[in-house]
Amino acid sequence: MRIAVLIKQVPATDKVKMDEKTGTMIRSEMESELNPLDMYAVEEAVRIKERLGKKVYITVISMGPSQAVEAIKDAISMGCDDGYLLSDRQFAGADTFATAYTLSAAIRKIRRFELVFTGERATDGETGQVGPSVAAQLDIPVVTYVSCVEKITDDTIRVQRLIEGGHETIEVSLPALLSVVKEINEPRIPNLAGKMKAKSTTVLTLTADQIGVSLDKTGLSGSPTRVVKMFYPKLSRDGRIVKARDVDTVVDELIEFMRKRKLI
Amino acid sequence: MLDITEYKGVWTLGEVRDEKISPISYELLAWGRKLANALNVDLASVIMGKDVKNELNKLVHFGADVVYVVEHPKLEHFLPDVHARILEALVKEFRPEIFIASATTYGRTVMPILSAKLKTGLTADCTELNVDTQEKLLLQTRPAIGGNVMATIKTPLHRPQMATVRPKGKKPMKPNMTRTGKIIFKEYSEKMYESKYKWLSFERDKTSDLPIQEADVIIAGGKGIKDGKNFSMLYDLANIFGGSVGASRSAVDMGWIPYSHQVGLSGKTVSPRLYIAAGISGAVQHVAGMSSSETVVAINTDPDAPIFKVADFGIVGNALEILPVLLKKLSESKE
Ligand SMILES: Cc1cc2nc3c(=O)[nH]c(=O)nc-3n(C[C@H](O)[C@H](O)[C@H](O)COP(=O)(O)OP(=O)(O)OC[C@H]3O[C@@H](n4cnc5c(N)ncnc54)[C@H](O)[C@@H]3O)c2cc1C
Ligand SMILES: Cc1cc2nc3c(=O)[nH]c(=O)nc-3n(C[C@H](O)[C@H](O)[C@H](O)COP(=O)(O)OP(=O)(O)OC[C@H]3O[C@@H](n4cnc5c(N)ncnc54)[C@H](O)[C@@H]3O)c2cc1C
Numbered sequence: 213m214r215i216a217v218l219i220k221q222v223p224a225t226d227k228v229k230m231d232e233k234t235g236t237m238i239r240s241e242m243e244s245e246l247n248p249l250d251m252y253a254v255e256e257a258v259r260i261k262e263r264l265g266k267k268v269y270i271t272v273i274s275m276g277p278s279q280a281v282e283a284i285k286d287a288i289s290m291g292c293d294d295g296y297l298l299s300d301r302q303f304a305g306a307d308t309f310a311t312a313y314t315l316s317a318a319i320r321k322i323r324r325f326e327l328v329f330t331g332e333r334a335t336d337g338e339t340g341q342v343g344p345s346v347a348a349q350l351d352i353p354v355v356t357y358v359s360c361v362e363k364i365t366d367d368t369i370r371v372q373r374l375i376e377g378g379h380e381t382i383e384v385s386l387p388a389l390l391s392v393v394k395e396i397n398e399p400r401i402p403n404l405a406g407k408m409k410a411k412s413t414t415v416l417t418l419t420a421d422q423i424g425v426s427l428d429k430t431g432l433s434g435s436p437t438r439v440v441k442m443f444y445p446k447l448s449r450d451g452r453i454v455k456a457r458d459v460d461t462v463v464d465e466l467i468e469f470m471r472k473r474k475l476i
Numbered sequence: 477m478l479d480i481t482e483y484k485g486v487w488t489l490g491e492v493r494d495e496k497i498s499p500i501s502y503e504l505l506a507w508g509r510k511l512a513n514a515l516n517v518d519l520a521s522v523i524m525g526k527d528v529k530n531e532l533n534k535l536v537h538f539g540a541d542v543v544y545v546v547e548h549p550k551l552e553h554f555l556p557d558v559h560a561r562i563l564e565a566l567v568k569e570f571r572p573e574i575f576i577a578s579a580t581t582y583g584r585t586v587m588p589i590l591s592a593k594l595k596t597g598l599t600a601d602c603t604e605l606n607v608d609t610q611e612k613l614l615l616q617t618r619p620a621i622g623g624n625v626m627a628t629i630k631t632p633l634h635r636p637q638m639a640t641v642r643p644k645g646k647k648p649m650k651p652n653m654t655r656t657g658k659i660i661f662k663e664y665s666e667k668m669y670e671s672k673y674k675w676l677s678f679e680r681d682k683t684s685d686l687p688i689q690e691a692d693v694i695i696a697g698g699k700g701i702k703d704g705k706n707f708s709m710l711y712d713l714a715n716i717f718g719g720s721v722g723a724s725r726s727a728v729d730m731g732w733i734p735y736s737h738q739v740g741l742s743g744k745t746v747s748p749r750l751y752i753a754a755g756i757s758g759a760v761q762h763v764a765g766m767s768s769s770e771t772v773v774a775i776n777t778d779p780d781a782p783i784f785k786v787a788d789f790g791i792v793g794n795a796l797e798i799l800p801v802l803l804k805k806l807s808e809s810k811e
Binding site for chain 2: 223248249307308309312335336337338339340341342343344345347348349353354355356357359370373374375376377378379380381382383384385388393394395435436437438439440441442443444445447448449451452453454455456459460462463464466467469470473475476
């Protein structure tokens with residue numbers, strides 16, 4: 213069985229600090245990491261490999277700048293077998309449709325995969341649209357919000373989905389794409405052997421030409437959406453902060469506050 | 477090249493849950509009404525289900541001019557390929573210029589499949605929609621990067637212009653029982669209902685009826701709640717408000733409450749009218765999931781806890797002492 217895991221490199225979230233004055237977040241642009249939600253996708257692929265034995269081979273694929281090789285290597289150190297970086301100036305500015313177009317074209321080019329994993333969403337763009345769009349462009353079924361893989365055979369997979377109000381169990385034919393949620397597993401910390409392997413693995417880079425995608429369909433020129441404006445909202449609220457010297461009084465004040473705002 | 481002038485009207489994607497039209501569908505009509513009025517076009521609701529006949533007039537009462545209905549036994553559960561195929565056929569036949577859905581697990585699954593099939597743009601989890609009346613384009617505003625950035629996005633040359641909107645972002649309009657509208661039933665061949673999926677079962681979450689993304693009020697607890705048992709206090713409070721219980725990642729990791737309640741970067745993004753954070757420090761990854769709440773109340777023993785920066789009302793004090801008193805006073809005033 214061949215498994216592909218799609219991963220994205222994102223700005224590191226634990227480096228984010230709040231600006232005391234403006235109440236907006238300061239993000240150090242320099243630090244990037246493997247999208248934290250993609251670790252669950254990598255982990256689940258590796259667990260399937262461990263469960264089914266050697267005949268499973270896991271390929272990591274990411275579209276991004278050359279530094280994204282680091283994120284691919286992080287995934288390899290967790291137990292994936294090889295990696296591809298899709299990198300070309302032409303890919304810049306892609307919206308989710310164009311991103312998914314390039315990813316699906318590369319998947320087709322690389323080989324047939326029985327399973328494709330993605331994270332629930334990337335912590336920067338936060339659309340969660342790339343997975344379903346890749347599946348649609350590959351014309352394979354997608355199962356989103358997967359919280360448990362119950363059973364895999366050669367041609368079907370049975371999974372649970374975490375949806376509003378509970379868990380749904382659904383079976384789908386393979387090949388299929390699964391986007392997973394945090395509940396599915398606890399990602400491992402790579403061991404030394406994994407890190408050594410990642411170090412010695414060469415990540416192959418594919419350009420637009422090598423994938424064979426038409427340039428008008430990738431990057432900004434292939435994107436139906438356009439960002440027309442960006443702004444930074446003020447998050448801090450300058451609210452009233454009171455000390456609870458006397459619990460009774462402070463609760464009365466809170467109730468009064470909620471009444472005024474018509475919350476009770 | 478697509479002739480975009482052939483596309484007219486605003487569509488909303490209704491949702492059916494437990495064989496009933498979900499209130500989400502009425503919320504969407506409130507979003508859509510504003511756009512349809514600005515463009516001077518009809519507002520439609522699309523609804524797919526096994527048996528939804530009885531409630532169709534309600535969609536009209538809540539603002540729809542047209543209701544497109546597709547009924548079939550295979551539509552009882554969400555089979556993504558079937559839903560996307562039928563929506564694709566409807567869009568190709570009737571050509572709406574705008575198509576919006578709720579950013580629920582349903583909307584966030586079927587809309588990206590549909591937009592990929594239609595080769596058009598889709599913006600995610602919008603908190604504001606407007607019409608550029610000069611260009612007649614939809615302006616879609618959404619937070620990204622943990623609420624840190626707001627982006628306004630448009631889809632100039634592709635149709636329909638598609639967006640999902642954050643649940644609870646708008647209240648449904650007051651229903652008008654005298655409104656009339658057109659109800660159009662569509663039927664498709666059995667081939668359209670062939671699916672690669674087999675739906676097997678649904679197990680309801682025992683800890684809540686109301687998912688946090690759809691709650692008006694969220695009482696959230698963190699590590700400062702100290703023990704899973706103490707969460708019963710939060711449930712009691714949530715009950716009084718008719719809301720849900722939320723949690724920080726630490727509380728989920730301690731096993732005090734299931735993951736479906738987690739708010740934040742690696743959990744759910746919520747926009748309730750009231751968010752009470754008790755014993756939550758307010759780490760950026762938590763704030764990312766709740767900063768768009770209308771009113772935030774924070775209770776924390778540490779006066780320097782960052783949660784106070786994003787609070788409208790903060791109490792420096794012990795949540796385990798304050799919450800029981802709040803609970804008592806609120807239940808007394810209810811009686
Ligand atoms: C502020 C802002 C707002 C935006 N809003 C929109 C919008 O509403 N609609 C839109 O179409 N585009 C939007 N974009 C563009 C979008 O962020 C990019 O297209 C991005 O490449 C993919 O989207 P995402 O980050 O939301 O990923 P998601 O769809 O959230 O990612 C889901 C999963 O897909 C996989 N994946 C995602 N990207 C890659 C990749 N490059 N390589 C490999 N796997 C990947 C990962 O497994 C990931 O967990 C926006 C960009 C910005 C900066
Ligand atoms: C990639 C990534 C993703 C993450 N995603 C999320 C996410 O989705 N959601 C999330 O919440 N976190 C997330 N985190 C974790 C986040 O950084 C914090 O660690 C977490 O939010 C802390 O939870 P907490 O506030 O409950 O605990 P703590 O930070 O330990 O805070 C406990 C607070 O309780 C207060 N307290 C103690 N006793 C009392 C009392 N008796 N009464 C009142 N207050 C009291 C303390 O003063 C303290 O402020 C993520 C982290 C990373 C790196």
